[in-house]
Amino acid sequence: xxxxxxxxxxxxxxxxxxxxxxxxxxxxxxxxxxxxxxxxxxxxxxxxxxxxxxxxxxxxxxxxxxxxxxxxxxxxxxxxxxxxxxxxxxxxxxxxxxxxxxxxxxxxxxxxxxxxxxxxxxxxxxxxxxxxxxxxxxxxxxxxxxxxxxxxxxxxxxxxxxxxxxxxxxxxxxxxxxxxxxxxxxxxxxxxxxxxxxxxxxxxxxxxxxxxxxxxxxxxxxxxxxxxxxxxxxxxxxxxxxxxxxxxxxxxxxxxxxxxxxxxxxxxxxxxxxxxxxxxxxxxxxxxxxxxxxxxxxxxxxxxxxxxxx
Numbered sequence: 001x002x003x004x005x006x007x008x009x010x011x012x013x014x015x016x017x018x019x020x021x022x023x024x025x026x027x028x029x030x031x032x033x034x035x036x037x038x039x040x041x042x043x044x045x046x047x048x049x050x051x052x053x054x055x056x057x058x059x060x061x062x063x064x065x066x067x068x069x070x071x072x073x074x075x076x077x078x079x080x081x082x083x084x085x086x087x088x089x090x091x092x093x094x095x096x097x098x099x100x101x102x103x104x105x106x107x108x109x110x111x112x113x114x115x116x117x118x119x120x121x122x123x124x125x126x127x128x129x130x131x132x133x134x135x136x137x138x139x140x141x142x143x144x145x146x147x148x149x150x151x152x153x154x155x156x157x158x159x160x161x162x163x164x165x166x167x168x169x170x171x172x173x174x175x176x177x178x179x180x181x182x183x184x185x186x187x188x189x190x191x192x193x194x195x196x197x198x199x200x201x202x203x204x205x206x207x208x209x210x211x212x213x214x215x216x217x218x219x220x221x222x223x224x225x226x227x228x229x230x231x232x233x234x235x236x237x238x239x240x241x242x243x244x245x246x247x248x249x250x251x252x253x254x255x256x257x258x259x260x261x262x263x264x265x266x267x268x269x270x271x272x273x274x275x276x277x278x279x280x281x282x283x284x285x286x287x288x289x290x291x292x293x294x295x296x297x298x299x300x301x302x303x304x305x306x307x308x309x310x
Contacts, residue, residue: 029052029060031051031123031124032068033126034046035047038097038130040222045225046126049069051068051121054067059120060121061121062107063091065125066082069127080098081097081098084117089116092116092117093107093129096129101131104135104136104139105130106132107127107128107130108129108142111163112173128222128225133220141166141221143162143214143221143224144163144165144225145162146161147226148226149228149229150229151229151230152231154230155204156203157201158228159201160199160212162177162194163176163177179196180218181200181215182214187211187213204228206230210229211226212228213226
């Protein structure tokens with residue numbers, strides 16, 4: 001009975017594997033992000049690579065993504081920097097970023113540990129591989145930020161959560177907050193550490209790409225990565241409108257006064273056709289009315305003097 005169950009399970013697994021291969025082969029290529037750490041130092045950070053079926057196994061895999069990343073970023077390419085070989089557990093990485101250390105490497109897809117380099121990848125996935133600092137005993141602990149990629153305005157406060165991956169008694173991956181980690185932005189210490197919930201709040205004043213990472217002093221970790229796009233701030237400084245308002249008022253008054261003087265000069269004596277003095281229009285300013293009255297008074301005095309002389 002057990003043998004029959006095993007046979008059925010094996011057949012199901014083979015069918016699922018074949019289906020994954022067919023699905024992957026239907027997709028000729030995919031853009032995947034790759035990060036690589038070499039003994040605690042980040043050498044590749046979320047580099048976008050075009051992944052194709054380089055090994056001809058009918059699928060797009062972690063191995064294809066890492067091969068493409070080495071071809072793009074490692075001097076000499078994957079031919080000298082990356083290698084995969086058969087082992088008792090299937091395909092295994094035997095060289096990463098030019099380092100051969102007996103197989104002490106770790107790699108994840110979207111922050112989930114991979115079972116092997118033949119695990120599938122798809123467009124938009126993030127593959128993170130690293131050369132361990134500890135090659136025996138306690139291996140480097142994998143850490144990551146949530147979110148790993150975001151966009152904020154310059155000067156805007158934002159919060160990231162740092163998590164550390166571990167295992168439960170059934171060897172299932174369990175992620176927990178990592179507190180007390182010193183946080184850096186573009187390699188510079190911010191003076192801030194993650195709190196008990198693994199959270200840290202930051203602000204970046206300059207626009208551009210901000211690369212955020214962290215370190216701890218009590219054990220060895222894979223450096224976490226967050227890439228934040230900082231955009232120009234849209235906040236505008238308040239301006240003093242008092243001076244502008246005073247200037248506008250003065251300009252309006254000057255224009256009204258000039259207009260009144262021009263009208264008086266055109267009429268000669270400043271009187272209407274029937275000899276009467278026109279009243280100021282509604283809305284005229286007091287200075288303009290006074291100016292008009294003065295001109296009219298002088299005109300009337302000049303006319304009376306001329307009649308007396310005659």
